Amino acid sequence: MHELAICQDIIAQVEQIAAQHRAVAVHRIQLDIGPLSGVEAPLLEAAFPIACAGSVAENAELKIEISPIVVSCRSCNEKTAASANDLTCKKCGNWHTDLVSGDEMILKRVELDT
Amino acid sequence: MCDTCGCNITPGNKHLVEADGKLAKTEDGKAAVDVLHSLLHENDHQALHNREHFARHKVLAINLMSSPGSGKTTLLEKTIQNLGDSIKIAVIEGDLETENDADRIRNQGAPAVQITTGSACHLDAHMVHDGLHQLDLTDVDILFIENVGNLVCPASFDLGHHLNVTLLSSTEGDDKPSKYPVMFRAADLMLITKSDLLQYLDDFDPKAAEANFRKLAKDNPVIELSAKTDDGFDNWISWLKDTLALHHEKLSNGETMRPAIQADGVELHAHQHSHSHAHSHDHIHDHIHNKA
Ligand SMILES: Nc1nc2c(ncn2[C@@H]2O[C@H](COP(=O)(O)OP(=O)(O)OP(=O)(O)O)[C@@H](O)[C@H]2O)c(=O)[nH]1
Ligand SMILES: [Mg+2]
Ligand SMILES: [Zn+2]
């Protein structure tokens, strides 16, 4: 249940950004989350109203985009889709791969009412 | 924090600040700020400060993670006995409740700080920082941070440590790397503990556990050991000594070790930090603590 802690960190960041731009309210918060980030989108959505209550982001919409798991093979250089517990190359089967996408936990964009 | 060191300005939003301060507008007329920070930006910032504490004392910081009861504290007790005076250990213990684990470490003659997290199922960089201020790191070679027993949450939080060691005990099942990929992907070393029990557990195959680990694209070492019989313990001790030597070598070249897997945001921020945060080198014990 670390999603509440993460939400509190997000709100702290958003409050600063809102203050910097003298926003009266936060309209929308956009996140990118990968399945390998360890952050569960539904839990984050559930924790969000608790974390933002009373803040400038109180009525903000939380928009979460889930990024796909993609690996790049060190052996055949191919980029293939993979699953969370099997990051082997789908083309040649080698497990020496690098994650190209899938572990994001990024605060991408904040939309403000100024 | 960010206002002090300017790290709110990322490659993603720099242009917004440099231009006449005007923000891009969305279709419905809202001001849009591209941020591109880790969701744990505040935590990551504190973690960077912690890393500076460690660098200043040349301490190697190792984060131990596993499910409850996999043998983290027993491993540490035995390691302290084994190393004697040759390598000096200190421990930060994270638990939901009780001082028990810190007491066990102190009984072995090593300094320990207990952090009780209450309801939090993981340690974060702020908690570790509070612990650091209760520890004298002067003569310490290796600081172990025993995280809260939990195979999910601790993996998401950078504590400023250099390496992750993830324990998998033989009683837990060899499929755990597949069930908890986020945790095992974070491991710089996987320890298969309680190997003395393998003879009674016909369904735990260390080879299968290792194969499941490799499937996560992990080429990191796997060591099988028992804290009861000493089986495999030498391999762990040599790994520690080699790692400590590598740590010192890196430090003398002005580099730092980092856990194998770090979220994108951490790297993004680390870059900003390196040239915007020189102030932190002279305020190890007096900087402002920002707890979210
Ligand atoms: N047979 C056997 N038992 C072990 C070994 N290592 C630890 N144990 C036992 O496992 C139990 C839990 O060990 P701890 O070291 O307290 O585990 P832990 O991971 O620190 O537990 P938490 O801090 O509560 O998460 C104790 O009863 C230990 O005696 C081992 O190598 N072999
Ligand atoms: Mg313990
Ligand atoms: Zn391939």
Ligand SMILES: [Zn+2]
């Ligand atoms: Zn700072």
